[in-house]
Amino acid sequence: MGTVSILMPLVPMRSEQMLPYAALVQWTSAARLWQGHSPLIDPLDSFTQTAGAGFRVPAGIGVALMPYRHPMQAALQFRSLALATGHPVVAGFSPGDPRIQEALLGRPYDSPLRATREYVSTVRRLLAGEHVRLGGDYVRCDMSLYPLPHPGVEVGVGMLRPRMARVAGEVADTAITWLAPASYLREELIPRMREGAAEAGRPAPRVAAIVPMCVDAPDRDPLQVLTAGSSSHLSSAHYQDMLRRAGVAVDPEDLSKTAEQVIEAGAFLTGDPTGLAGRISDFHDAGADEVVINLTGTHQLSGTAATLAEIETVLKETEP
Known part of the structure; x- marks a missing residue:
């Protein structure tokens, strides 16, 4: 049986919104507290502020967008977060939407796969204490971090499709999925990831699956919960492509049918x-080492108290 973790079900605008969820990680069997990319408060700042308030928990970012940070800055910031929390950190990365790439870098990546390979391998080498000299297509670096003992930082790649899964196998410590069915992990993503790792002559990464869900209730419509928490993903072209590859009949004109x-x-x-x-065990059986409970839809519709109670209920059921 793998581990079970928690995703922050909202984008926090104040650090105190993090505290009840960090407390659950401290006091329950949850392995880690995760956040996604935030356009409000940087997730690294939120976790650091939470640690300063006395809630020092293992953290995961699934995922940070590569155009926002040079690999040197990313390595320094994630190492700083590990030091602030006193726990290992999962630093997941993704190339992000081409529109973001163009807005921040001047043009989209010609090859998001090669950009990810260069970026993630550079971050990993810097965290390992190497002096990185690289004049790549997307990353230029001739620096090293000052040596400093710290809790580990696992460098991750968000993988939705087979070619990125191979890249994750080549360069990542952790491969992170979101909204991907267990069958798609088992039959497509994890085999491609393992192939990439074998070709690179390295162990396959851990797999963390961020999975949206909700507990049944008499007055609850799962379709409404899903669309409340995941409408942006269901509307996104790259998530729609992933879902099609997973055998889901996507209707770009009707979000409800897709849901x-x-x-x-x-x-x-x-x-x-x-x-x-x-x-959740089905995801572990499919090859996920860590399943992350995503109750974003529940929070959107029912608020914090109901979400915390629901997370705790599910966690109790997953305990050995």
């Missing part, structure tokens, strides 16, 4: 707490 198929495919989980625990 129905996402539930049918098991990319969004629903059921009673015991049933949810079993479906």
Whole structure:
């Protein structure tokens, strides 16, 4: 059985919004608290402020967008976060939307795969204490970090499709999925990731699957919960492409029809707490080492207290 973690179900605008979720990680079986990219407060700052408030927990970022940070800055900031929390950190990266690449870099990456390979390998080498001399297509670096003992930083890659899964296998410590069904992990992503690792002559990365879900309730419509928490993903071209590859019938003109198929495919989980625990185990059985509970939709519709109670209920069911 792998581990189970928690995703912050909201984009925090104040650091104190993090504290109840960090407390759950401290006091329950949850392995880690995760955040996604935030356009408000940088997730690294939120975690550091939370640590300063006395809630020092293992952190995961799934994912930071590469155009926002040079690899040297990324390595320094994530090492600083590991020092602030006193725990290992998962630093997940993604090339992001081409529009963001153009806005920050002047033009989109010609090859997001090569850009990810250069970026992630540079961050890993810097964190390993190497002096990196690289004049790549996307990364230029001739520096090293000052030596400083610190809790480990796992450098991750967000993988949605097979070619990025191979890149993750080549260069990452952790491969991170979001909204991907367990069957797609088992049959497509993880085999391609392992192939990439074998070709690079290195161990395969850990896999962390961020999975949206909700507990069944008499007054709750899972379709409404899914669309409340994941509409931006369901509307995104690269997520739609991933879902099609996973066998989901995507309707670009009708978000509700796509959401129905996402539930049918098991990319969004629903059921009673015991049933949810079993479906989380399906992801572990498919090869995920860590499953991250994503109750963003529940938070959107029902608020913080209901979300915290639901997370705690699911965690209890997943305990050995």
